[in-house]
Amino acid sequence: MQSIHKAAVIGAGTMGAAIAAQFANAGVPVLLLDIVPNGAASRNALAEGAIAKMLKTDPAPFMSKHAARLVTPGNIEDDLPQLATCDWVVEAIIERLELKQALYRKIDAVRRPGTAVSSNTSTIPLAKLIEGMPESFQRDFMVTHFFNPPRYMRLLELVTSTTTDADLASKIADFSDLRLGKSVVKAKDSPGFIANRLGVFWLQTGVVEALDAALSVEESDALMGRPFGIPKTGIFGLIDLVGLDLMPHINASLAGALPPGDAFHASNRDLALITKMIAEGYTGRKGKGGFYRKGAKGREAINLVTGDYHPVQKSAAPNERDLRKLLTQSRYAWRVIGQTLAYAASLVPAAADDVHAIDEAMRLGYNWKFGPFELIDKLGADWLAEKLAADGFAVPALLAAAAGKSFYRLEGATRTYLGTDATYHPLPRPPGVLMLEDIKLATKPLLKNASAAVWDIGDGVLCFELTSKSNSWDQQNLELLAQTIELVPQNHKALVIYNEGQHFSVGANLGLALFAANIAAWSEIEKLIASGQTIFKKLKYASFPSVAAPFGMALGGGCEILLHSTAIQAHAEAYIGLVECGVGLVPAWGGCSELLARYAAAKAMPRGPMPAAAKVFELLSTATVSKSAANAKELLFLRETDGITMNRYRLLADAKAKVLALVEAHAPPEPPTYQLPGEEGRVGFAMAVRDFRKKGVATAYDEVVAGELATVLSGGEADIIDRPSEADILSLERAAFARLIRKDGTLARIETMLTTGKPLRN
Template structure:
C-alpha cells in the first residue's frame, strides 16, 4: 500500500466537489481542484477558480478560515489532469452520467501513481458499473466515498467498496476521512441509494403522501413527524424546503431507475400537481421564492405556509407536537395517530428490510440516518421504543409482510447494555458489542461503567483513566450557574490530591452558552443584587482556582462556547477544540461586560502573542474591537485568529476523537507542570479610554452602534484601559477583576440591559436598543 494521504485531487468543481476540496484544505492538506475548460472566455481555469471565489463569499462558509483557500490549487482537466500523479487520493465529483465518469477513469488509469485511491462521490450509480472496462489494478484502488452536502458540516460519509477493492486502500482513505476530514465513516453496500438517501427519500415521500391523504396542514405534519420521532425541528416539509423541492423528483427518478420492481419505494411515487407547479413557478424552497413555508417580506417578514389543498399561501399557524410516547402515538384513533402510523409503519419496516442489502448490520443503518438526516434516533432505536414484537404484530394484523430481522428479534430489543457495554442484535440472532473506532473515547461509554467522582444539579466530574478527571456541564444548554462554580472548587481540590490533570468537556450539542441569564434576570426582578454580586465574584474565584491549580487543565469545546463558556477556555492551560467550535465573549450584546476574568485573559494573550506593535494600546484595542462587537469565531481556526485559541492549542476534526485528544494533551503537560505566574498589565489609562470611546462614537455616527451600545462600550473601555490608572501604572490581575465586577454590576442594574437580556431569553435574538 502507498504511504499516507498528503495531497488530494478533486475533479468536478460543482457544489459538492468544491465543498469536498474546501474540507480537505480545512484539514491543512493541499488539494488540486479541476473542472472542464469553459466554452467561453480566455481563462481556462475559470470554473475551478470561480468555485473557490464563490466559496469565500458563501455563508455558511465552506472554508474554516480564509487561509485554507490558499491550499486549493485550481486547474482544468484538459491541461492539468497529469498532475493527478502527485496525488494520493483522487475524488471524482462530476455529473451523474456513467459514460462521462467511465471516460474520465480511462484517463486516470494511465496517469495516477500505483496505490493512489480513486473514489466517486456518486449517490446513484452502482460501483460495479463504474469500474466496467477497467483493469483489476484500477478496481483494487477504486471505491465510492459519498459525502453529504454541505461537506464541511455534514458528518456522514458512506463508504462503498467492491469485490476487488484493496482493503488496505479503503482503510487508508477511511482513516483520512475520519481523522483529517472529521467524518463518521459508515460502511454501506453497493445497493441503490446506499443507506441514508434510500431510507430518507422514502421517508419524505411517505410523509408528503400521508399528509395530503389525511388533509393535514404542513405545520400539523411537521409537528407529528418531528419532535415526537426525534426528527430535527424543520420537520418533513421544512427539511424538503431546506434541501430543495426540485431535488425530490430527481431523487425519485434516480432511485426508481435502479431499485428492484418489487421495492415498496415505487408505490410512493405518484403525480403531485402542487409540487410540479411549485417547481415550475420557482418555489423550490429556501433557495427559491419559498417552498412549503416562506417568509413574506411584503407582509412584514410574516412566516407563511402553503395550503396543500389549494396551493395558496396563508399565515403559518404553529401546531403543538403531541406529547404521547411512540406506542401511544401510533395507537391513537385520530388523524394524528393515523399519520404517525402511516409514517413509522412504513419507514421502519422498510429500514428493517435493508439489513444485509444496504448495510451489514443495524448499527450502520442507525448511524447513517442520525448523521445524514440528523435524526435523534435511528430506525432500530425507534423500533425499540415501540417494541419489535409490537411492531411485528401490528404489521401482521394488517396483512403486511414482517421483516425477517423483526422475527429474529421477537420479544427482544435491538440494543441492550450488557456488562457496561452497548450491544446490538445481529441478523444471526446473537448480540454483539458496538465497537468504537480505535482512538475514540466517549464520555457516554465511561458513564455506563462508572459513577461520577463528584456531582450536583449542574455539573459532574468523571474519572476518564490514567489519572485524568473530566469536568462535565450538565445543565440546559450547559449554562453556568452557582452550582457549576461550586463544583469547580471541589474538582480542583479532588484533582490536586488524587489525580494528575483535568479536562473540561461534555457531549452536549454546545460546550456552553455562558452564564444562566434566566437566573440572573430572576435575581434582578426580585432585586437580589447581593446574589448577583456573589455569582460574579464566585465565577472569578472559581476560574482563577482553575488557572492556578497545581495540575494542568485542558478545555475541549465543541459547538458554542460563549461568554462564561469562553472564559473557562481562556483560564485553561491549553485548549483542544473541535474544528466546529464557535467561541466568543458576547456579553456586550446583552448590555453587559465579561465578568469572569475574560478581559484580562484576552489582553494577556494578545500581549504575549508577539504579533502586535509593542506598547499598552495595540492589545487593548484588539480586545475592545472583538468584545464590544460580540464577535464569535465561525470555526476553531478562526478562533486562533481572534486569539480565543493560542498558537499551540490543538484542533480536532472528528468530534468523536475530541475527548481522547484532550486527555492526551493534558497528560503531555503533567511532567514538570508549574502553574502560571499572575500577569501584571501595563494599560493605556484614561487617554486610551478616550481613544476607544472616539472609535465607538465613529461607529455610532455610521449607524453601526446604538445609543446604548456606546454606554456599554464605554464601560468595557474603562475596564480594558485600567480604570483611573495612569499610563505609567502597573495594574494587577486582581485590580482588573475588580474593575470587571464593578462594570458588570453597574450594567446589570440598567433597565436597558435588563430589556436586552429578557429579549435574548424570549427570542434568542439581540435587542438593538
C-alpha cells in the same frame, strides 16, 4: 494518519468544490479541476470561480480563509498529468455513467499505481462505474459518498467491491476519520446506499401522507420534528433546504434502480403540486421559496390542497412523550414513522450489514437524534410489529426476529446490538476513540450535583462534565468545579473539562440572573460573579494541568473557562466567543483580563498600551464568535499551541492525551500585569462607538454597554503609566457588570434573548 499528502477533486460544482475545501481544512493540498468553459478568459475559470464563491458563502465551506490557499485551481485538459502527484482522486462530476467512465480512463492513464480513485456518486452503483475498466483500476476504486455540506455533515458512506484493495480502502477510511473528521459507515453497493435510501423514503412518505390527509405543512413538520428527535425543520422544511427540484431526479433514480417489490414504489408518485412549484421557481430556499417562503408580512406556508400561501400558523409540537400514545393518536405520524421504521428494518442486510450502521447513517446524515432502531427500541419491536400487521403493512423479517428482544442492550458495561444471526455483538468503537457515555456505563461519578459531575477517565485524569440545561454555568457547577480543583491533587494528576451535549457551554444561566435581578437580589448576583472569578483563577493557577475540550458553542462563561485552562483541545467546529455585550453585560469571569493578556503578548500585535485594548474592545463590543476552531486561533481564543480535533468522536481521547503530555513539565503561570491606555483610551473607544451609532451600526444601548467595557479595558481610573494587576482588572469587571445588571436596557436584552433566542437591538 499522514498517508494522503495530496489530493485532487474533479468537478468544481457545489459538492466537488466543498469536498476540496474540506481537504484544505485538513491541511492537505488539493487540486480542483473542471472542464475548460467556452470563451472564458481563464481556462481554469470554473475552479477559480468555485473557490471565489466559497470564500463568500455562509455557512463557509472553509474553516479559515487561509485554507483556501491549499486549493489549486486547474482544468481537465491541461492539468490531468498533475494527478501523478496525488494520493487520492475524488470524482464529483455530473451523474452520467458514460461521462464518469470516460473520465476514469483519462485518470487511469496518468495516475500512479495504488492511487485511490473514488466517486462521490449517490445514484450510480459501483459495479456499473467499474464495468469494463482494467483490473488495476478496479482494485484502487471505491465510492466515498460525502454528505452536503461536506464541512459540516459528519457522515461518509464508503462502498467497496469484491475487487477493491482492502488495505487501500482501510487507508482512505482512516484518513477520512482522522483528518477529514468523518464517521465512516460501510455501505453495500445497493441503490441510494444507506442514508439517502431511507431518508428519501421517509421524505417522500411524509409528503404523500400529508397530501392524502390534507394536513398543513406546519402541522406535519411539528409532528415529524422534535417528538422523534428529528430536527425542527421536519419534512417540508428539510425539502426546502435541500431543494424541491432535486426530489424528482432522486426519486426517479431510486425507482429505476430498486426491485419491483420495494416499498418505495408505493409512495413514489408524481405530485402535481410539486411539479407546478418547480416550474414556477419555487424550488426551496435557493429559489423564490418552497413549502415555506418569505412573504410581505413574514413567513408564509403553502396550502397543500389549493397551492396558495398563507401566514405560517404556529403548530405546537406535541407534548406527548409516550411515543406509542402519540402514534396511536396521530394517524399521520403513525403512517410516516411506522412505514419508515419498517423500511429501515428491511434494509438489513440489503443496504448495510447491521442495525448500527443504519442508525449511525441517519443520525449523522440526517441529524436524527435517534437512529430508526433506537426508535424501535423506544416503541418496542413487538408493539411495532403488531401495529404494522394490524394496519396491513408487511412486517420485515428482521423486525419479526426481534420479537421479545431489543435491538440494543447492555451486557455488563458494554453496549451491544442484535445482529442478523440473532445474537448480540459489542457496539464497535474505532481504535483510539474514548466516549464519556461508555465510561458512565462502567463507573459512578466521583462527585455529582444537579448541574455537573466528575468522572475518572483513567491514567490519573479526571473529567469535569457540565450537565445543566444547555451546559450553562450556575452556582452549583461552579461549586463542584471548586471541589474538583481540590480533589485532583489528592489522587490524580490532571483534569479535562468536557461533555457530550449538543454544545460545550452557552455561558452563564441568564434565566437565574434575570430572576435574581427582578427580585433585586443584587448581593446574590455579585456573589456569583466573585465566585466565578475566584474559581476560574484557582483553575488557572492550579498545581496540575487542565485541558478544556470545546465543541459547538462555547460562549460567555463557556469561553472564559477555556481562557483559564492550561491548554485547549478543540473540535474543529467550535464556535467560541465572549458575547456578553449582546445581552447588555461585559465578561466578568476573567474574560477581559485573559484576552487582554493574550493580545498584549501576541507577536503580531504592535507594542504600546492601545493596540491590545483596542483589539479586545472590537471583539467584545461586537460579540464576535469564531466560525471554527481554526478561526478561533486567529482571534486568539485559542493559542497556537492548542490542538484541533477533526473528528468529534475523538475529542475526549485527544484532550486526555494532551493533558497527560503536560503533566511532567507543568508549573502555574506567572500573574500578568497590564499596560492600558487609561482615560485617553476610554475616550477614544467612546468616540468610536459614537461614530458607529451615527452611522446606524450601533444602537443607543450599545453605547451604554460599550462605555462600561471601555472603562474595564482602559484600566478604569489608572493612568497610562500605571501597571494594573490582574486583580485590578477583575475588580473593574465586577463593578461594570454590577452597574449594567441593574439597568432596564440590560434586563430587556436578557429577557428577549431568553424568549426569542435573538439579541435585542435597543
